[in-house]
Amino acid sequence: MTDKFRAIRVSKAETGQKTEIVELGLADLMDGDVTVAVDFSTVNYKDGLALTGAAPVVRTWPLIPGIDFAGKVETSTNSDFKPGDRVVLNGWGVGETHNGGYAQKARVKGDWLVKLPDSISNAHAMAIGTAGYTAMLCVMALEKNGVTPDKGDILVTGAAGGVGSVAIALLAKLGYRVIASTGRASEADYLKGLGAAEIIDRNELSAPGKPLGKERWAGVVDAVGSNTLANALAMTRYGGTVAACGLAQGMDLPASVAPFILRGVTLAGIDSVMAPKAKRIEAWSRLAKDLDLGKLDAMTSRALLKDVPQLGQDILAGKVRGRIVVDVNA
Structure with missing residues (x-):
């Protein structure tokens, strides 16, 4: 286990903030009882805000951004985890106040981690990421409130984005x-491929x-x-x-x-950042069962750590379709 690792770090500068790739050591990580060798991360809308400084997402400086990661446990003093366990992290202030996923190493509280289901690879876990996990929480909320497929159509807004893309795939497989x-409009075929039955222009709602x-x-x-x-x-049917999970x-x-x-x-209201662990475990269990991995692959592109700063700008500009898997070791 090497002490050195590469990471993206944001720091304050005279004109806003500086975003750069640096080499760090284990001593640069923050407190936690589990150290993870990170395999993959991803780029969410909130990551775009953190990477660009477009909103005050980062509240501890300097910081490694990235609200998601998946990898293998290297060391643990937490009884729930042992070396080799495959784990995923979403939220908990990681990438905001605690060093995040745009690094080859992460040290966090074990309470923040979820063991990945066997059927979801580390790469697929980041193709899902916070966006997909949030989409699953949304679907679970609809179900909890009795919105079954026979009750009528489901509208998905921001459909070509990460949450929207996964939500469409999940809902279609569940029969909605x-x-x-x-x-x-150019994404109509992509959205229908994920399972959308009808496409409407966002101008109808905006x-x-x-x-x-x-x-x-x-x-x-x-x-x-x-x-x-x-x-x-205003256009939702009786009952x-x-x-609601976003603010694009x-x-x-x-x-x-x-x-x-x-x-x-x-x-x-759907909060993915501080959702209790039991709900997270349920969501990941449901994703393993209810998400078509073929559709997930169809909405996913690959990127390297060096690509992330530009992707942060692109996602805020609405130029990113679906999901991005970032290989932090390539």
């Missing part, structure tokens, strides 16, 4: 009819709308927020549920109480 909302609209869907997976979420709520359009919610008090609609 999916309406995909995207601003990229402008200010009415308190209530025509009932169009029984449930929603929304990664966009703002007017899009408000309009999605339906909207799972904005953090505001210019809506009214009408969908809630006139149609009994539920707005289910």
Whole structure:
């Protein structure tokens, strides 16, 4: 086990922040009872914010960003883990206040780790990443609130992004009819390949709308927020549920109480960062069972550690389709 490893590190600079690839040692890692040899990471929207400094995601300086990683345990003083265990980490402030996944080594609290199901490889775990794990949490929320396939269509906003792509694949396999909302008309074939039955232009939802609209869907997976979420709520059928997990359009919610008090609609907030371990284990177990790995491969591209800073810019600009697996050792 070598002491030296490569990592992306962000630090404060006179003009914003500096993002660079550096060589570090184990002494540069933060406290934790499990050290992991990282195999893969990924690029989520929040990673793009951290890498570019576009939003104050990073709150400890300097820091290794990357809110996800998958790898093998090297050393552990946590009784739940032993060397060789394959593990995945999503969230818990990693890549925000604690050194994250854009490195060949990570040291974290064992309570933050989940053992990977046998059927999910380390690479597939990062093709899923926080985006896919969040999509699974959204689907679980719809199910918990009684939104079954027979209740009607499911709208997925930001459909060509990471959460949207995995949500479509999951929902289609579970028997739901999916309406995909995207601003990229060129991605229609890609989205239909994942299982979307219908494609609508995001402009139908992105402008200010009415308190209530025509009932169009029984449930929603929304990664966009703002007017899009408000309009999605306004057009949700009686008794339906909207799972909200993102803010690509904005953090505001210019809506009214009408969908809630006139149609009994539920707005289910989805937090992936601090979700309790039991829910995480359930989500990863469900992903192992309910996600078509062939569709996952179809939405996934590969990248190297050196590619990550540019990909951070690209994902904020809406130029990234689906999921990215970052090989931190290549």
